[in-house]
Amino acid sequence: MLGHATNYDLLLALRRSFPELSITTIHRATKRLALRGIIAIALPTKDGSMRYDANITPHDHFECSLCGKVYDINIKDKIITTLQSYMNNYDISGRLIINGVCKECIHKNKENT
Numbered sequence: 001m002l003g004h005a006t007n008y009d010l011l012l013a014l015r016r017s018f019p020e021l022s023i024t025t026i027h028r029a030t031k032r033l034a035l036r037g038i039i040a041i042a043l044p045t046k047d048g049s050m051r052y053d054a055n056i057t058p059h060d061h062f063e064c065s066l067c068g069k070v071y072d073i074n075i076k077d078k079i080i081t082t083l084q085s086y087m088n089n090y091d092i093s094g095r096l097i098i099n100g101v102c103k104e105c106i107h108k109n110k111e112n113t
Helices: 007-014 023-035 076-086 103-111
Strands: 004-006 051-053 060-064 070-073 097-100
Touching (some): 004 007, 023 051
Parallel strands (some): 060 097
Antiparallel strands (some): 004 051
C-alpha cells in the first residue's frame, strides 16, 4: 500500500494497470482529492516533492532522516501534558513530526559495521 505517496509513486503503481496514464492526470487527481478531503497532504520528500496521505484522520508522523520514509504514529495525546509543562502551559495544537532513524535503517547500519 502507498500510505504516503508522491505523484510519481502513484504514477508508477497505476501504470501497471493503466500504461497510458500521464503524470499530469495524477497531479490533477491528487489536487482535487486533497481539496475535497479524500486524501491528506503529508510531509514533503527530502527533495520537496508533494506527498499525499491516505489516512485523513488527525495523526502524527515519524520521518526517517536516512531513508525518508514516513510512518503514522499517534503520540501527541500521550505526551501533551509533558509538552505543555515544558512550554509554560501554552495551548498546543496541530500534529507532531518526530525525526529519527527507522528500524530498517538501524538494522542496515548494524549490518554494514
